[in-house]
Amino acid sequence: GAVVSQHPSWVICKSGTSVKIECRSLDFQATTMFWYRQFPKQSLMLMATSNEGSKATYEQGVEKDKFLINHASLTLSTLTVTSAHPEDSSFYICSARDQVGADTQYFGPGTRLTVL
Amino acid sequence: EDQVTQSPEALRLQEGESSSLNCSYTVSGLRGLFWYRQDPGKGPEFLFTLYSAGEEKEKERLKATLTKKESFLHITAPKPEDSATYLCAVALIQGAQKLVFGQGTRLTINP
Numbered sequence: 001g002a003v004v005s006q007h008p009s010w011v012i013c014k015s016g017t018s019v020k021i022e023c024r025s026l027d028f029q030a031t032t033m034f035w036y037r038q039f040p041k042q043s044l045m046l047m048a049t050s051n052e053g054s055k056a057t058y059e060q061g062v063e064k065d066k067f068l069i070n071h072a073s074l075t076l077s078t079l080t081v082t083s084a085h086p087e088d089s090s091f092y093i094c095s096a097r098d099q100v101g102a103d104t105q106y107f108g109p110g111t112r113l114t115v116l
Numbered sequence: 117e118d119q120v121t122q123s124p125e126a127l128r129l130q131e132g133e134s135s136s137l138n139c140s141y142t143v144s145g146l147r148g149l150f151w152y153r154q155d156p157g158k159g160p161e162f163l164f165t166l167y168s169a170g171e172e173k174e175k176e177r178l179k180a181t182l183t184k185k186e187s188f189l190h191i192t193a194p195k196p197e198d199s200a201t202y203l204c205a206v207a208l209i210q211g212a213q214k215l216v217f218g219q220g221t222r223l224t225i226n227p
Contacts (some may be wrong), residue, residue, distance in 0.1 A: 107159035
């Protein structure tokens with residue numbers, strides 16, 4: 001149980017374009033999902049907390065107009081990187097909790113974004 | 117400031133050589149401590165959740181323990197397939213659902 005998927009697993013795009021990454025909870029409903037980014041040989045950095053039916057909460061220093069998050073259903077959250085630039089190249093990972101009030105987060109397989 | 121520190125940064129062992137990874141934390145109020153395993157190019161895989169000092173959990177060759185200031189991940193008779201980065205994270209009592217991660221320990225098991 002508690003399986004989280006992401007799509008695509010990798011994407012290459014040109015500078016200035018937008019890229020959408022999907023995060024789905026496959027066998028449970030997730031009222032809250034989390035988006036992280038991870039640079040090579042570094043740990044996970046939380047970008048934002050996505051709540052179903054409401055606005056996402058962004059961490060300090062994360063541009064909400066650049067990283068658009070939509071959590072329109074209990075099983076799907078999307079992260080759109082708008083006007084991507086090479087410095088946005090990173091590994092993006094989502095996670096979800098399988099129960100309201102639970103602490104354990106289950107992570108997706110990640111999406112490798114490369115901006116040329 | 118809430119902090120999670122893992123040591124060592126990297127560890128190389130021979131197959132069958134048991135050892136321990138450390139996760140020390142300085143937080144305002146601990147709600148829970150988590151261990152994850154991460155393989156290169158993949159998302160973290162959940163291993164254990166620990167909630168109170170003295171608690172222990174086991175899974176195959178791994179055992180996690182918790183004290184009031186740190187957690188240990190003991191690996192017994194490791195195999196090459198145990199090679200991965202092991203991440204420790206804490207959830208805070210007043211943490212707005214967030215996890216605070218340590219930098220991880222890169223474990224390599226040589227055959």
